[in-house]
Amino acid sequence: MPSMDSISRGLVLDSLKEYAKRRLPYDLIRDLDQANEFPAEILKEMYDPAVLGVHLLMIPEEYGGVSGGTYDICRVCEALARIDLGIATGVFATFLGTDPVNVGGTQEQKNKWLNKIAKENLMVAYAATEADAGSDLINLRTRAEHVVKNGKIAGYRITGNKQWISNGGVADLYTVLAMAPGGPSWFIVERNMEGFAPNKHEDKHGIRLSNTAALALDNVYVPVENLIGLEEGKGLLQAQAVFGYTRLMVAAFGLGAGWEALEQAxxxxxxRIQAGGPLSDKQGYTHKLIVPHAARLEAARAYIEYTANRLDGGEHGLQTEGAIAKYSATENGNKAAEDAIQALGGYGYTRDFPVEKIKRDIKITCIYEGTSEIMEMTMYRGRWQEHLKSRGRYYLDMADEMDKLHSSVHDCGAYAAGLALRALGAVI
Ligand SMILES: Cc1cc2nc3c(=O)[nH]c(=O)nc-3n(C[C@H](O)[C@H](O)[C@H](O)COP(=O)(O)OP(=O)(O)OC[C@H]3O[C@@H](n4cnc5c(N)ncnc54)[C@H](O)[C@@H]3O)c2cc1C
Known part of the structure; x- marks a missing residue:
């Protein structure tokens, strides 16, 4: 996808900041968090093109969207996370829910559904997870049975339960993963279809401004045109195809929320004056609670941008890179938020200061869209394959590049990076 030019992107980011300043003061966010309330009106406004039209970023121009590139979307995700990760999740769920159509839909399906999402400002949900199928989606129990009319498949009857679905209780449209006779497949389900019922809004540890609900599907009839791609058995491949990209968005959430906590600190x-001077003058404080987090978050930002630029340049997949970006930005963001509470001492431990809420919110970034342990597995598997394919040269080639860089630019860290890469190559 092409990227926006920097002026257009700057305008989008400025509008978002200005909107948050005007409509989402911290007092309101804190009250909604305590009340466990999904701010439906706010999300509606944010989807309204006359206000922000934030959902249009994911939709190509030919279907009424604005064709945001990966880099643009990451920047918006980072900005959203700095406002509130629950609200950010309400937007992200629509991005994610739209993805199966974007990636696997036929031309006709894209025409119909993407235009509808864009024009009617629809809120979308992505329903993959089940009680026994989280990290291990292949365990999925939701079934889609053929409905045959005049000897032809006319549609499907979907039966099963989905768990922890963002926007689950409030979406207009759902992309649902179900086991069809030909294998896991995505289906488009509309909220008003008979037999479809969202459950109650969950009472969560964090992102309490995001609606999360289980879904019950009892013999829900969907016409055959709602099978995404009109071909059964492609569901897991379609989900896999976008991980490099969707995990980058969650990485940007970790980056944004982590930096927000750090800036508060x-x-x-x-x-804060202690022992005769501000805490910012005390190295025991800054070099423990601030500096390491700033360095780690900026390293994560560099990796997010590097991966986003590669995706915008037309490369596909990059699941390992997506996993590295998500793992480093979310784990480091989570640690930065934890230390931001420490940095505010007793005040940080109260609900009056945003760091307490950020810490609760940011934890989800290490869990949804693939847990940190699944990211570790993905990285290990991906890099092991590269190591084998290159006959052991993968890290050694990178080390050679670092050595070359070191010979022209001395103090950039390339020498140490080269040594580390050689050590990694030797270990593998
Ligand atoms: C607030 C919230 C919003 C969500 N939104 C959505 C959504 O919109 N759509 C959707 O489809 N899903 C959504 N999810 C589901 C989320 O993606 C899953 O919770 C997540 O993938 C983990 O699955 P699980 O909860 O079943 O945990 P499990 O898979 O049971 O994992 C439990 C623990 O075991 C570890 N583990 C699992 N397998 C392995 C392994 N092979 N090796 C090592 N460790 C392992 C995990 O890392 C984790 O620490 C949401 C969840 C939450 C809490």
Missing amino acids: IRYSQQ
Whole structure:
């Protein structure tokens, strides 16, 4: 996907910041968090093109969207996460729910559904997870049975239960993964279809402004045109195809929320006087609670941008890179938020200061869209394959490049990186 030019992207980011400043003061966010309330009106406004039209980013121009590139979407995700990760999740769920159509839909399906999502500002949900199928989606129990009329498949009857679905209780449209006779497949389910019932809004540890609900599907009839791609058995491949890209968005959530917590700590450290001076003057404080997090988050940002630029340049897949970006940004963001509470001392432990909420919110980024342990497995598997394909040269070639860089630019860290890469190559 092509990227927006920097002026257009800047305008989108500025509008988002200005909207949040005007409509989402921290007091309101804190009250909604305590009340466990999904801010339906806010999300509606954010989807409205006259206000922000944030859902249009994921939709190509020919279907009424604005064709945001991966880099653009990551920047918006980072900005959303700095406002509130629950609200960010309400937007992300629509991005994610739209993806199976974007990736696997036929031309006709894209025409119909993407145009509808864009024009009617539909809220979408992505329903893959089940009680016994989280990390291990192949365990999926939801079934889609053929409905045959005049000797032809006319549609499907879907029966099963989905778990932890973002926007589950509030979406207009759902992309649902179900086991068809030909294998796992995505189906488009509309909220008003008979037999479809969302469950109650979950009472969660964090992202309490995001609606999360289980879904019950009892013999829900969908016409054959709602089978995404009109071919059974492609569901897991279609889900896999976008992981490099969707995990980058969650990485941007970790980056945004982590930096928001860190900046709160930095501001506090400049004002809080202890032992005769501000905390920001004390190395025991800054070099433990601030500096390491700033370095780790900026390294994660560099990797997110590197991967986004490769995807925008037309490369496909990049699941391992997506996993590296998600793992480093979310784990480091989570640690930064944890230390931001420490940096504010007793005040950080109260609900009056946003760091307490950010810490609760950010934990989900290490869980949804693939847990950190699944990211570790993905990285190990991907890099092991590269190691075998290159006959052991994968890390050694990178080390050679670092050595070359070191010979022209001395103090950039390339020498140490080269040594580390050689060690990694030797270990593997
Ligand atoms: C707030 C929220 C919103 C969500 N939104 C959505 C959504 O919109 N759509 C959707 O489809 N899903 C959604 N999910 C589901 C989410 O993606 C899953 O919870 C996640 O993938 C983990 O699955 P699980 O909860 O079944 O945990 P499990 O898979 O049971 O994992 C439990 C633990 O075991 C570890 N583990 C599992 N397998 C392995 C392994 N092979 N090796 C090592 N460790 C392993 C995991 O890392 C984890 O620590 C959401 C979840 C939450 C909590």
